[in-house]
Amino acid sequence: MFSLGLTDPLNVLALIAFLTTALVITRLVSNVRKSFQEIEVLKDQLRLAIDTIPALVWSALPDGSRDFLSRQWLEYTGLSLEKGLGWGWTAAIHTEDRARCVDEWRAALATGTPLESETRLRRADGDYRWFLLRGVPLRDELGNLVKWYGTTTDIEDRKQAEEAVRQTQAELAHVTRVMTMGELAASIAHEVNQPLAAVIANGNACLRWLAGEAPNLDEAREAARRIIRDGKRASEVVARTRALSRKTETEKERLDLNEAIQEVVALVQGEVRRNRVALRLDLASDLPPVLGDRVQLQQVVLNLLMNGIEALSAVGDRPRVLVISTQSGAVDQVHVTVQDSGSGLDPQSLDRIFEAFYTTKRGGMGMGLSISRSIVENHGGRLWAVANDGPGATFQFTLLPYH
Ligand SMILES: Nc1ncnc2c1ncn2[C@@H]1O[C@H](COP(=O)(O)OP(=O)(O)O)[C@@H](O)[C@H]1O
Ligand SMILES: [Mg+2]
Incomplete structure (x- = not known):
């Protein structure tokens, strides 16, 4: 009789083992296939998510070369994927922004700190729009930087609003x-x-x-x-x-601040004499040139001098002294100080005086200090006031030297 040989218990055991193994392998294979399918589904979902994010998405290798650009990125710039990968994407940056933008990206790469950079990008039709480039590094458990992920967001509307404010x-x-x-x-x-x-x-x-x-x-x-x-x-x-x-349009140039101050002083001489003010100039001879708009900075000096003269006009019992001085600061800064022996400031008003329309004068507009502050801040500096130890107030502003 044909025998399966199953009478031998060892054979039965072998068959069971074989069937179990086959079952396990089939399971495993189907699991793997299922996870592959799941991965594919996830990949599709991820791509869909990336393609629907309202930003141009990219990723880059630790050396900075881009290894992924989203569909919108390619559609916006009109560049092909092959052209855009690596460093090819920089071709879409406006020529005036390119060097700065690439520098900012390289600095982020060198330090491993998140990137934030504003730049104009060329659209496929040749128009330019402002974008905010953001990138964050991904690190492994050991802290090694393995990849950069980033977005590029259209900020043209915000830029235009800023320009309108300016x-x-x-x-x-x-x-x-x-x-x-x-x-x-x-x-x-x-x-x-x-x-x-x-x-x-x-x-x-x-x-x-x-x-x-x-x-x-x-x-x-x-x-x-x-x-x-x-x-x-x-x-x-x-x-x-x-x-x-x-x-005038804002026009920043290399500027001799002492000379600009002297020109303003010449214009207020009449007011100085009329108010019997002793105006003293204490200008540093080694003052480095600054980068600034001559007319705007002269406006700041003019405002501060006029305020000083006005604060002195009521003083009757002490000398009316107004001093304007320049110093090159220890840090990379240029200082201008306008000090008077006038009515002075109480601590509560030290900040309020910079608000628009804040004035304590009958015919005052209250715009001088607010405008002066925005001019100085536009130049990368600061303008503030301190009460003197004695009578009067001191106004001080900083500017960046020209490099
Ligand atoms: N040198 C100063 N001494 C005392 N108070 C001052 C001085 N400069 C400005 N202030 C105060 O700050 C206010 C706002 O100044 P400003 O913005 O120039 O407007 P305005 O001169 O039209 O009042 C002044 O009304 C005054 O109260
Ligand atoms: Mg004023």
């Missing part, structure tokens, strides 16, 4: 500057009339030296020189007045 601020600054110049008009006119009167006097003298049998040419020449000097003085005051009243 524009409005600039216009407001211009209006208040013109108003301050208006307050100064009488003393500036005086500042021009004085040299003009001297021009006339010297002109007459010159004619007299030239008249007669033996004209005194040396004296006549001297008088002519004084005419030229005074004419220049008058035209400089006019030119400065016009420069300060003009409406």
Whole structure:
């Protein structure tokens, strides 16, 4: 009889073992297949999630080369995946932003700290929009950086709103500057009339030296020189007045702050005399040049000097002293200090005075300090006030040196 040989208990055992093994392997295989399917499903879900995130998504290797760019990234820039991977994506950055943006990315790579960078990216149709690039490093259990994940978010609307605010601020600054110049008009006119009167006097003298049998040419020449000097003085005051009243776009340049201050001082001389203020200049001879907009920074100095003069105008029982000084700070900064011996500030008002429309003066607008502060902050500096030990107040601002 045909026998399966199952009478041998060992054979039965072997068969059971075989069947069990086969079952386990089949299970395992189907599990693996199932997990592969699950992984595929997860992958699809992840891709869907990435493709629906309202941002352009990317990932990069620790060396900074991009190894993934989302569909939107490619659609926005119009670059192909092959073109965009590695460092190819930087071709989409606006040429004016590229060096800075790449530097910021390299700095993040070097330090392993999250990236935050604002830049314009070229759209497929050639338009540019502002984006915020954010990247965070992923580390393994040992703390090794294994990958960067990042998003690139459209911030064009925010940028445009910021630009509108900036524009409005600039216009407001211009209006208040013109108003301050208006307050100064009488003393500036005086500042021009004085040299003009001297021009006339010297002109007459010159004619007299030239008249007669033996004209005194040396004296006549001297008088002519004084005419030229005074004419220049008058035209400089006019030119400065016009420069300060003009409406200008912000234009940051390498600036000699001491010189800019001296020009403003020349404009307030009349007010200083009229209010019997002793104005002292204490300008550092080794002051490094700053990066700034001449007219705007002169507006700050003008505001502080005018406030100082106004705070001194009521002082009757002590000297009316106003000191403007410049110092190069220990840290990479330039300091300007305007100190007066005037009415002073109580501690509660130290911050309020910088609010728009805060004023304690009858005809005051309360815009001077608020505008001055935003100008200084726009220059990367700070403006603040401290009460003096003695009477009066000290205003101080910092600026960055030109590099
Ligand atoms: N040097 C100063 N000494 C005392 N108080 C000052 C001084 N500068 C400004 N203030 C105070 O801050 C307020 C706001 O100044 P500002 O913004 O220039 O506006 P305004 O001069 O039109 O009042 C002033 O009204 C005054 O109360
Ligand atoms: Mg003021």
